Amino acid sequence: MNYCPPCSRPDLVLGISPHSDGGSLTLLLQDDEITGLQIRHKEEWIPVKPIPNSLVMNIGDAVEILSNGMYRSIEHRAITNEKKERISVSAFAFVDDELEIGPLDSMVEDLNRPRMYQKIKYVDYIGQVSARKMGGKAQTDLVKLQSQ
């Protein structure tokens, strides 16, 4: 659960720093009344206007890696609001710590595409991501193969 109190200087203070979710999929319940979530598209931050009574589903890094980059984990952040507090609820699906993840053969050989990410034990991947704190989307770069 994320809580952002009202903030007199939303231009200076973020609610949640830019990041992509490290798991496989995330379900997010937003406050229907406040647009706080933003996704990065090219160099711009695009607001995700809540659709009442609906959930947002985010693709996480694990799906990006497993799909060999076919499905990207989006970089996102939450901004603060000058007048209102905002609560959001995130439910993350993670991969088993001991599992080694890497692009699935069906996403590489079968599609005749170059392998974009190295294999890594999931717990090691998450350890590296956490060590960087919320350093933005480049977190999947940690396992991107040099030549890609």
Ligand SMILES: O=C(O)CCC(=O)C(=O)O
């Ligand atoms: O509050 C939001 O809209 C985003 C929350 C989020 O990105 C997260 O919990 O990972």
Ligand SMILES: [Fe+2]
């Ligand atoms: Fe997130």
